[in-house]
Structures are given as structure tokens and as C-alpha cells.
Amino acid sequence: IAQRMLERGLTTAGVILDEDNEAYVESVRSAFTEFFTENGGEITQVQPFSSQSNVDFRPLLETIQKSGAEGLLIIAGAQDTGIICQHTRMIGWDAPIFTARWGQGGMMIRDGGRAADGVETVVDFNPNDPSAEYSIFLDQFRTRFNREPTFAALRGYETILVLAAAIKDTDREVEGLPHAILNVGPINGPAGTFELDEFGDVLRPHYLLQVENGTWV
Numbered sequence: 632i633a634q635r636m637l638e639r640g641l642t643t644a645g646v647i648l649d650e651d652n653e654a655y656v657e658s659v660r661s662a663f664t665e666f667f668t669e670n671g672g673e674i675t676q677v678q679p680f681s682s683q684s685n686v687d688f689r690p691l692l693e694t695i696q697k698s699g700a701e702g703l704l705i706i707a708g709a710q711d712t713g714i715i716c717q718h719t720r721m722i723g724w725d726a727p728i729f730t731a732r733w734g735q736g737g738m739m740i741r742d743g744g745r746a747a748d749g750v751e752t753v754v755d756f757n758p759n760d761p762s763a764e765y766s767i768f769l770d771q772f773r774t775r776f777n778r779e780p781t782f783a784a785l786r787g788y789e790t791i792l793v794l795a796a797a798i799k800d801t802d803r804e805v806e807g808l809p810h811a812i813l814n815v816g817p818i819n820g821p822a823g824t825f826e827l828d829e830f831g832d833v834l835r836p837h838y839l840l841q842v843e844n845g846t847w848v
Contacts, residue, residue: 632729632753633667635839636702639727643673645700647691647715649707650679652733656706659731663704675700682711688718696724706731709781713742720746727751736781740845750842754782756822757838758847768821789820793827 636644644667648656664674676698678691692715695703703719703726705712712734719728730739732754740747768788772780796818797811817826825835840847 632704632731632751633663633670633672635751635753636667636704636727636729637670637672639702641702641727642671643675643698643700644702644704645676645678645695645698646674646704646706647678647680647688647695648705649682649711651682652708655733656731659706659733680707682708686711688715689722692719692722692724696722696726700726702727702729704729704731705734707734709734709736709738710742713739713744713747716743716746716750732782735840735847737779740842740847743842747842748844752840753837754840755833755835755837756782756785758840760822762821762823764819764821785820785822789818789822789825792818792820 646660646663648660650656660677668674676695678695680686680688680691692703703724705715705728707715707730712730716728716739719726728750730750730752732752735752735754739750743750768785769780772784776784793812793815796815797808800811800815801807813827813829813831815827817824823835825833828834842848
């Protein structure tokens with residue numbers, strides 16, 4: 632996301648984040664800040680909020696706007712992200728909006744309405760993947776849960792594929808499971824093949840998504 636901002640000529644950015652999900656939010660914020668600032672960008676303002684309270688987003692967004700931020704990064708859940716998009720436009724701020732992958736999904740578009748158009752994010756799967764495997768996953772998920780899957784749903788499914796392969800290698804024993812997980816090799820998931828490196832990090836392509844006419848493309 633930081634790279635994309637810089638590619639678009641944005642050299643200053645503000646961040647609004649949900650402090651109730653500290654472990655995730657802080658990892659995203661710190662990684663974004665490191666890359667953005669090391670490559671000539673400046674973070675002009677960071678505004679935290681609690682999603683557990685009745686938040687008035689306007690003062691927070693006005694503070695970020697007045698700081699001189701050219702772009703806005705939202706690190707929050709999909710519903711709050713959509714609402715923040717609404718309030719950003721309602722205060723008359725037309726800055727490009729970016730969201731962490733936590734905010735990607737149909738709920739963000741539903742609650743963001745027309746204000747969600749143009750929002751960009753980077754995720755490690757293609758929601759418009761035409762493959763048969765992904766189509767089967769979509770159909771089964773929609774049938775069972777009556778909604779569109781987010782990245783979290785897909786990742787949860789793939790996590791079980793990794794675990795199942797590792798448990799098979801240990802003959803269903805707990806002993807040796809961590810080592811087996813790191814050595815399962817490539818996994819053919821519904822969103823393509825992926826594998827883990829020696830640190831347990833996933834190796835796979837990433838995709839730039841943008842909302843166009845109410846759809847992630």
C-alpha cells in the first residue's frame with residue numbers, strides 16, 4: 632500500500648486506526664510507516680479510535696486533513712472502514728483512500744456506498760479468480776453462510792489444508808507437528824498454489840484491488 636501511494640505521487644499520508652485490534656493494527660501501521668518514510672514519504676497524523684465506543688469520525692478525519700495529508704490509510708474492520716469513507720467525503724475531503732486488507736470485503740462497500748468507489752487495497756488473493764477451484768469454494772461458502780467470503784474466510788480454509796497435510800505426515804500425532812507444518816511443500820488451495828518458507832511466512836502473489844462501481848476489481 633505504501634508503494635502504491637508513492638507510485639501515485641502521494642508524499643504525505645494520514646492514518647486512522649482501530650486501536651482495539653492492537654496486534655494486527657500495529658503490525659500494519661509499523662510496516663506501512665517504515666516503507667513509506669524510508670522512500671521519501673511523511674506520516675503527518677495518526678488518529679486512533681475504539682470500535683467498542685460510539686465514535687464520531689469527523690473530528691478525527693478533520694485533524695488528519697488539516698495535517699496536510701494527501702492520502703488516507705484506514706486500518707479497521709470492513710464496517711468501520713465503509714463508514715469512515717462516508718465521513719471522509721462528507722467533510723469535503725477528496726483524498727485517495729486506502730485500506731488494510733482487514734477492511735476489504737462486501738461489507739465495506741455496503742456501508743461505504745458511493746464513497747467506497749476508488750478505495751484501494753493490496754491482498755494476497757484475487758477475488759475475481761476465474762479458476763474452477765475458486766468457483767467451487769465460492770459456491771460452497773455462499774451456500775453455507777449466505778454471504779461473500781473475505782480474505783479471512785479463504786485464509787482460514789487454507790490454514791486447515793496446511794494443518795491436514797501436516798497431520799497426515801505425523802500420522803495424526805502432535806509430536807513433530809511444527810516441523811511438519813513447515814515442510815508440507817506447495818499446497819493447492821482454492822486461490823492458487825502457495826507454500827511456507829523456513830520462517831513460516833506464506834509465499835504467494837499479491838494483488839492491487841480497487842472498488843469500481845461497487846465491486847472490487
